[in-house]
Amino acid sequence: MARVYKAYQENLDREVAVKVLPPWYAADRSFVERFNLEARLVARLSHPNIVTVHDANEQNGHLYIVMQLVDGGTLKNRLDQLHRSGKIMDLAEAVPIFTQLASALTYAHEQGVIHRDIKPVNVLMDRSGRPILSDFGIAKVLASTESNLTRPGAGVGTPEYMSPEQCQGGAVDGRADIYALGVMLFEALTGRPPFQGANYPALAHSHIYEMPPRPGLLNPTLAPAVEQIILTALMKNPQQRFQRADDLAEALQKMLTNQVPVAGYNTPPAQLAGNTPFTGQRPSPQNGRQLVMYPCHYCQRPNKPLQRFCTYCGGPMNQCRICGKSNVANNRFCTNCGKPLGI
Numbered sequence: 001m002a003r004v005y006k007a008y009q010e011n012l013d014r015e016v017a018v019k020v021l022p023p024w025y026a027a028d029r030s031f032v033e034r035f036n037l038e039a040r041l042v043a044r045l046s047h048p049n050i051v052t053v054h055d056a057n058e059q060n061g062h063l064y065i066v067m068q069l070v071d072g073g074t075l076k077n078r079l080d081q082l083h084r085s086g087k088i089m090d091l092a093e094a095v096p097i098f099t100q101l102a103s104a105l106t107y108a109h110e111q112g113v114i115h116r117d118i119k120p121v122n123v124l125m126d127r128s129g130r131p132i133l134s135d136f137g138i139a140k141v142l143a144s145t146e147s148n149l150t151r152p153g154a155g156v157g158t159p160e161y162m163s164p165e166q167c168q169g170g171a172v173d174g175r176a177d178i179y180a181l182g183v184m185l186f187e188a189l190t191g192r193p194p195f196q197g198a199n200y201p202a203l204a205h206s207h208i209y210e211m212p213p214r215p216g217l218l219n220p221t222l223a224p225a226v227e228q229i230i231l232t233a234l235m236k237n238p239q240q241r242f243q244r245a246d247d248l249a250e251a252l253q254k255m256l257t258n259q260v261p262v263a264g265y266n267t268p269p270a271q272l273a274g275n276t277p278f279t280g281q282r283p284s285p286q287n288g289r290q291l292v293m294y295p296c297h298y299c300q301r302p303n304k305p306l307q308r309f310c311t312y313c314g315g316p317m318n319q320c321r322i323c324g325k326s327n328v329a330n331n332r333f334c335t336n337c338g339k340p341l342g343i
Contacts, residue, residue, distance in 0.1 A: 003019070004018070006018075009066070017067045019067065021035075039065060041113060045113060050136065051136075091256065094189060097123075098181065102245035106245045106246040109244070114174055115135070119161045119184070122134050159200045179241060190218035195212065225255045225312055228314050229314035232251075247314075251311075254314075305328065305330035309326065318341055322334065
């Protein structure tokens with residue numbers, strides 16, 4: 001969609017990246033207006049894992065964006081390098097990258113900005129290994145210009161990383177970015193994206209209708225907790241995914257730091273079945289009473305009453321089977337539809 005040049009900004013004595021769009025975009029004045037509006041919105045984003053936009057304008061029939069120069073390659077370069085060596089990314093490398101990307105997405109979503117085209121080539125890497133998301137807002141402008149769509153009725157994006165709702169041309173919110181983040185995590189930890197196809201219709205069909213393969217089948221070293229985090233991000237129904245990107249990041253971090261049972265909570269998993277809470281062995285420091293904990297339906301590990309997602313495997317603790325809303329562990333009725341939980 002554009003060419004990117006390394007440039008030198010003389011008045012500030014710094015190197016920058018200049019992305020120049022083809023001239024036919026500038027010929028559409030409504031596109032130019034949307035481009036300028038979106039550029040102003042994205043320029044307000046200030047986060048260490050989002051590329052900084054310095055300027056955006058039009059000159060000699062070309063629209064251009066001046067951005068922070070990030071010259072450490074892309075996440076795609078890193079994944080290709082591992083693939084050529086017959087390797088895949090290990091958790092020690094993946095978790096810091098994906099938690100930082102999740103932080104960037106959470107921040108952007110809170111500012112009302114959705115990326116819509118999360119993919120490895122849009123994750124720049126600086127020389128210290130810090131991931132930096134680029135191209136925020138561009139997909140939105142392209143999506144709003146019907147004549148630029150190559151697939152009628154479909155949202156703009158890259159087929160391997162598009163959410164089911166994007167493939168169907170439906171309304172898109174931040175959970176579409178979370179789905180794409182899950183696709184990238186799947187690819188990083190298994191060596192391939194969950195769905196492969198020769199063309200857009202085949203990939204779109206897979207995203208909409210097919211269940212992704214279990215990551216552990218492609219990488220047997222993956223723990224079930226990691227599998228569950230990935231599969232939660234890849235749920236077809238947006239209500240059943242992580243609702244915030246930070247929820248995915250928190251699940252990843254807690255999975256790494258909670259590899260063994262918490263001391264004092266060694267009740268056998270068989271006793272933790274169903275929705276019945278069990279009582280831990282350590283007294284609450286406030287009142288001396290036993291702390292009530294709730295078992296995860298996926299890994300059977302104990303969680304505190306107000307947890308929405310398991311601190312061990314990342315699975316939803318108390319998901320409504322009627323509307324898909326994730327509720328805290330001790331809720332008896334869904335906060336979204338009011339139906340009884342655990343039925």
